Amino acid sequence: MKVVFFGDVVGETGRETLREAIPKIRSLYQPDFIVVNGENAAGGNGITPKITYEFLRLGVDVITLGDHAWDQKEIVSFIQDEPRLLRPINYPPGTPGEGHIIVKGNAKKLAVVCAIGRTFMLPQTENPFLTAKKIIAELKKETPCILVDFHAEATSEKIAFGRFLDGEVSAVVGTHTHVQTADETIFPKGTAYITDVGFCGAHDSVIGREIAPIIYRYTTLLPTKFILATENPRADGIFIDIDEESGKAKKIERIQLSLPSS
Amino acid sequence: MKVVFFGDVVGETGRETLREAIPKIRSLYQPDFIVVNGENAAGGNGITPKITYEFLRLGVDVITLGDHAWDQKEIVSFIQDEPRLLRPINYPPGTPGEGHIIVKGNAKKLAVVCAIGRTFMLPQTENPFLTAKKIIAELKKETPCILVDFHAEATSEKIAFGRFLDGEVSAVVGTHTHVQTADETIFPKGTAYITDVGFCGAHDSVIGREIAPIIYRYTTLLPTKFILATENPRADGIFIDIDEESGKAKKIERIQLSLPSS
Amino acid sequence: MKVVFFGDVVGETGRETLREAIPKIRSLYQPDFIVVNGENAAGGNGITPKITYEFLRLGVDVITLGDHAWDQKEIVSFIQDEPRLLRPINYPPGTPGEGHIIVKGNAKKLAVVCAIGRTFMLPQTENPFLTAKKIIAELKKETPCILVDFHAEATSEKIAFGRFLDGEVSAVVGTHTHVQTADETIFPKGTAYITDVGFCGAHDSVIGREIAPIIYRYTTLLPTKFILATENPRADGIFIDIDEESGKAKKIERIQLSLPSS
Amino acid sequence: MKVVFFGDVVGETGRETLREAIPKIRSLYQPDFIVVNGENAAGGNGITPKITYEFLRLGVDVITLGDHAWDQKEIVSFIQDEPRLLRPINYPPGTPGEGHIIVKGNAKKLAVVCAIGRTFMLPQTENPFLTAKKIIAELKKETPCILVDFHAEATSEKIAFGRFLDGEVSAVVGTHTHVQTADETIFPKGTAYITDVGFCGAHDSVIGREIAPIIYRYTTLLPTKFILATENPRADGIFIDIDEESGKAKKIERIQLSLPSS
């Protein structure tokens, strides 16, 4: 089973990048499933129902979120009607929506899980390790092919989480820092891993935003508007090939797809 | 001018890795200067005078530090006698030692600067942007070839810092997260940049330490001893080629040198 | 029902302070129960079995802990045998020991709960609000008289927690900052509340430790040993009078009992 | 010299509270100077020029700010024209406005300093200890009577800062947590100290804001609007009597002035 996962889509440039990237990725990788982290799709802050549908129409199978999940308030009710949009599993019990789903296609079944880290992160959530363990045990009854988006800041927490799930899931892919790491690997028990996939959007930027205002803030602490960048659109992602019988990863390959500037 | 910089050397395995890596790197890259971040060289915690001399004997020209600078208390006085050992420039005024140096060799001059970030970091230091700006202005009177180790956690702060110094220095290389990023680039005004170089040490680990105790801590919060890992030694570094006239970077190349396990 | 609660006992001076304070407090307040936060009793770091027994022999009924719960490693197994020593309820499921107990005496029953906050706090624990709600619902079947020690840093989290439990418990008393607040009150539905009770120990200090090394650290960031202070011993606590039928608080009174210096 | 300092004025209720409190305080304490922390005066977020003038018209001599200094953007330019409005001294060099002033009245001179802490605080500022030391040395040439508002979160940093300035200034009064502490004292070398003065505004609240939305956030992490509370207006402050010759504090007294509900 071939899966492509795209890192955080940032704003309009990110969405355009994704739109252009998907057909190219289809012909390059023939993915059975496409998963996208959409937590910054709406102007950098969360996602809207409209953008959700736009992504689904592009052929995205599942959209994961992160600390920006509720930035657009209407998502709180919308997520209850759209199971392909996932908020982190380790939000408090009773949180609207779900953090996992099993999607089917081409006679294949992929479980997708969205979890969020706690080190250097807000909001303060429940233990991601313990929550993931419980949910993954359930999902494994349905399919051995499981992809986990671990949306977190600290490398130690992310690697520990990946190692914790080694042999339990097909892949743990990190998001949130918006910088792709060069540590993609397959762990000893068969779980593909990367600390961070990167992001989809304008890369002449500070993680998707215009450079000058960010430098202004760091040097003055004065108020300034952080606007989204537009130059050097690139789609960062990861390709994973999974053995369908065992759920073990056979291959992991980093994607950095530069696109003609808008 | 060719420069190789190695990321945080972690413990005995890291030191052994460095020892084996340097001759190989010499024949591969013919570096004029070798710079190493040594903040975790002594059992993961800081550096000792003995290890400092060991590194210098290996041909290391400058050693940078980070948040672990003072883990070994004797370093506080030792650093005043050994100018090739750098603590962050943005420690408070009056701090022992220096955070910058100009080294010479092969009729070439390289300035090296060690700075530390503030986002999600302890200890709480002075503004790295403003401090770096002042010091770099001085160093530029001596040489246009300047390498900055920015030891920091958050990708946004690191990229902003790199962009802030674009055109002012030859290279900004990130350390501290112990995970190499895949975003090495040369910025428009000629500064080579990478968010994190990675680390030298055992890579079957959580950033250099044994996996099991770290997972135990994340899942139980109970006390446990974090011991250093030993398997899969690898030296993570970066190669930078600098135009000596202009100080602009001509090339940046990531290094991941796997070595036979001890 | 009369209850006296003492804030964090810090080191030897704190223990001596408690020893001298208890008889005085007995004659002043005739408490039915005495509860003490003991998280800093062993040299500032955690508590030992020996100190636990010492406190129980002094007539302490229940000892609560906080973020320093496991500083002394032997406590992890000891706590399973000593139900009067409480670690926070919102530690991960499976944590040794308990975070609540019902104690009896003088034909009275008091439930004591130990919870820990998350804002600006380590370690990262489960949601204290949701965990407390569940446990308190159980305890209320046994007794309406419930005292909660909320060990937390941020005033907003502490007040929100107190308001959240207003009418559900007899008292919410804050600990951890080691500074007594002047906001003791009884909330509209009958819960006595104070943001922080303060600490027992040497008050010519920075929250129990010698002043000079702390200032040295803040001004230099250099390594230094934080030693416990000894001057100006004072026991900070809170007296609460509870209506046994309803569990509602009738009175809350701050205690600052200065003792002759050792 | 008699000085009254009021803690953070929160929103409209806070301003009304201050308006009613000032005449009462005048007749109770006959202050020579009134200083107010105004960082939350404009709907909880910063201060406006209009509110600044309103406070000055009420007889306030100096207004201090804190982490909310720039919430209202127009303040960045306004502060350069109004020296009685102080932003923290340890904002980066080049920041608009000043963090200290000497005010005169009744043939008396009071220096007021506004500083901000770093532990658990944003934004990340320069070292408050070192910055304060330098500025206070200058101010002492003009007057020994110096009042410092230390706007900070952690009790250890606040007490260390107060002790650091003991004998150097007349008073260090803490703000930011919005909860008055019960540790007002005069340190051995004559500096009056309190960890936190509290706030002016609606006290049936979570530090000035409506209770229900805050609890909702802590229990669900879902988006909600934090609205300002209106019930139980109270002005929290501190009275300090200073010996004009020596600058040493003779008296410190906590103020909690409850006012008829609006």
Ligand SMILES: [Fe+2]
């Ligand atoms: Fe993101």
Ligand SMILES: [Fe+2]
């Ligand atoms: Fe994120």
Ligand SMILES: [Fe+2]
């Ligand atoms: Fe390191």
Ligand SMILES: [Fe+2]
């Ligand atoms: Fe580090």
Ligand SMILES: [Fe+2]
């Ligand atoms: Fe404590």
Ligand SMILES: [Fe+2]
């Ligand atoms: Fe504590």
Ligand SMILES: [Fe+2]
């Ligand atoms: Fe405030």
Ligand SMILES: [Fe+2]
């Ligand atoms: Fe504040």
